[in-house]
Structure formats: structure tokens, C-alpha cells
Amino acid sequence: DIQMTQSPSSLSAHVGDSVTITCRASQNIGKYLNWYQQKPGRAPKLLIYAAFSLQSGVPSRFSGSGSGTDFTLTISSLRPEDFATYYCQQSHSTTYTFGQGTKLEIK
Amino acid sequence: QVQLEQSGAEVKKPGASVKISCKASGYTFGTYFLHWVRQAPGQGLEWMGKINPLSGSTSYPQWFQGRVTVTRDTSTSTVYMELSSLRSDDTAVYYCARERVEMAASNFFDYWGQGTLVTVSS
Numbered sequence: 001d002i003q004m005t006q007s008p009s010s011l012s013a014h015v016g017d018s019v020t021i022t023c024r025a026s027q028n029i030g031k032y033l034n035w036y037q038q039k040p041g042r043a044p045k046l047l048i049y050a051a052f053s054l055q056s057g058v059p060s061r062f063s064g065s066g067s068g069t070d071f072t073l074t075i076s077s078l079r080p081e082d083f084a085t086y087y088c089q090q091s092h093s094t095t096y097t098f099g100q101g102t103k104l105e106i107k
Numbered sequence: 108q109v110q111l112e113q114s115g116a117e118v119k120k121p122g123a124s125v126k127i128s129c130k131a132s133g134y135t136f137g138t139y140f141l142h143w144v145r146q147a148p149g150q151g152l153e154w155m156g157k158i159n160p161l162s163g164s165t166s167y168p169q170w171f172q173g174r175v176t177v178t179r180d181t182s183t184s185t186v187y188m189e190l191s192s193l194r195s196d197d198t199a200v201y202y203c204a205r206e207r208v209e210m211a212a213s214n215f216f217d218y219w220g221q222g223t224l225v226t227v228s229s
Contacts, residue, residue, distance in 0.1 A: 001168070001169070031213070032213070032214070034215040034216070036152075036216075038152075043202055043204075043219035043220065043221060043222055044144075044152065044202075044204075044216070044219060045219075046215055046216060046217050049209060049213055049215040050209065050210070050213035050215075053209070053213065055217070087151065087152055089152075089215070089216075091213075091214045091215060094166055095154065095168045095169075096142065096154040096157075097154060098144075098151055098152040098153070098154065099151070100151045101151045101152075
């Protein structure tokens with residue numbers, strides 16, 4: 001199975017800051033990498049698919065990059081509603097594994 | 108609009124089974140695979156399996172093989188997830204999610220159900 005490792009596991013930042021979350025796959029997954037945002041008590045929400053494609057309706061301050069084994073999610077100009085937990089997910093193999101999550105908190 | 112409506116919370120005893128439903132609406136049921144993902148309290152997301160609503164074929168991760176069964180009823184556009192031999196660490200919120208394939212190298216979960224809390228306790 002493909003293992004997905006996110007870092008950091010938690011992160012604190014100010015409104016207006018830019019932050020980057022990384023996700024590493026245990027083997028080459030091409031661009032089969034998706035990012036989700038989850039707020040407490042809510043289902044995950046798709047932000048980015050295929051490593052860098054922005055889901056419809058998602059603000060452009062969210063961006064993704066990478067291919068192969070190393071990927072990043074960048075959120076620029078943080079807004080209060082961006083403080084949540086973020087998960088990466090690989091869809092290269094038929095076992096759709098997720099990263100362990102990165103909790104983004106307000107500083 | 109696309110909706111995935113899940114059944115309500117369940118409380119089960121260890122060793123029992125639970126069956127959760129996910130009713131799809133707002134799109135052609137057979138067009139998209141449906142998946143199940145769970146989240147234990149304070150933990151991350153864990154993929155449990157998927158079904159092709161058209162053919163009924165399923166796929167499960169090795170760690171759930173033999174304990175999880177995903178089925179569908181095309182007459183009601185509903186998928187079901189049954190988990191057997193429940194243990195306390197099966198206590199979690201269970202989500203259904205729709206898989207979309209955007210292009211040749213991209214598949215992802217674009218719609219999710221609201222989640223169903225299953226509590227396993229003696």
C-alpha cells in the first residue's frame with residue numbers, strides 16, 4: 001500500500017500569513033494527489049485535485065504543486081475560515097490512502 | 108444538486124454488525140463510483156471500500172477484507188456499508204463519498220455525505 005506522510009502535523013499562523021503543507025508518497029504517484037479541507041463536525045471538502053487543479057468554487061489563494069512523490073499545498077493570505085485540518089489523498093492505487101492530516105490553527 | 112444523504116447514528120455492542128445507508132440524488136446513480144471513508148474520534152481519514160453502482164463490483168483494502176461489505180440498490184439509488192464483528196475501535200464517523208474522474212490522470216471525491224456516527228460500546 002502507498003503511504004502518505006504529511007508535515008507538519010500541526011501549524012499555527014496569523015490571518016494574512018501564507019502557509020505551506022507538504023505531503024510525501026511512499027512511491028511515485030504521478031499527479032494522483034488530492035487535497036481536502038475539514039472543519040470540526042463537517043465532512044471533508046475537496047480543494048485541489050490532480051496535484052494542482054483547483055476545484056470549482058475554491059478560492060484562488062489555495063494552490064497545489066508537485067508530482068511523483070512530493071507535493072505541497074499553499075494557502076496565501078490566510079483568512080479566518082481557512083483554519084481547519086487539511087488532508088492529502090493519493091488516488092494512484094486502488095487503495096485510496098490519506099495523509100494523517102495537518103491542523104492549521106490561529107496564532 | 109448532488110446530495111448524498113446518510114442514515115442516522117447507531118449504537119452497537121461489540122461483536123455486532125452495523126449497516127449504514129447512503130442515498131444519492133441529483134445525478135445519474137450508475138455514473139460514479141461510491142466510496143466509504145471513516146474517521147475515528149480525533150483521528151484521520153481511512154478508506155474502507157468502494158462500489159461500482161452499475162455493476163455492483165466492489166473493492167476493499169486488505170485491512171478490512173472480510174469485515175466490510177458494500178452493496179447497492181439501484182431502484183432507490185442507495186448504497187450500503189455493513190461492518191461486522193464490531194470492536195470499540197470501530198467507533199467513528201462513517202462517510203460515503205462520490206468519486207469523480209475528471210481526466211485520464213485524475214480521480215477524487217467531489218461530494219460527501221454528512222457522516223454517520225457509529226458508537227460501539229458494551
